[in-house]
Amino acid sequence: MERVGRREKNGEIAAALRVSERSVERWRRAWRERGDVGVLSRGSPGRPRLGPEQMDRLERRLERGPLAHRWADQRWTPARVVVATARPADHRA
Numbered sequence: 475m476e477r478v479g480r481r482e483k484n485g486e487i488a489a490a491l492r493v494s495e496r497s498v499e500r501w502r503r504a505w506r507e508r509g510d511v512g513v514l515s516r517g518s519p520g521r522p523r524l525g526p527e528q529m530d531r532l533e534r535r536l537e538r539g540p541l542a543h544r545w546a547d548q549r550w551t552p553a554r555v556v557v558a559t560a561r562p563a564d565h566r567a
Contacts, residue, residue: 475513478502524559532559 477487484498491498504512524532535558540548543558 475501475505475510478505528559535559535561 477490478498478501484495484502487498488495501513506512522529532555535543536550536555540550540554543554545554
């Protein structure tokens with residue numbers, strides 16, 4: 475908000491912070507309407523989509539590591555997590 479206070483342009487702020495100009499516009503409006511409280515983080519906007527049992531199962535599968543799921547390296551990617559989540563409970567990998 476220091477940049478907004480210095481009257482920097484939305485495009486300059488967006489480029490520096492690697493966000494969209496639209497986000498900067500929303501922040502600027504919230505700051506103008508509600509001050510510092512208006513731009514405080516509200517945390518993650520989403521709720522977990524997995525239930526407690528599904529989350530436990532996923533954690534167990536992730537703890538085994540990608541090699542146990544027959545991937546060639548030890549990297550977890552979002553796509554791999556989706557595959558690990560979607561596999562039936564009786565799947566060995």
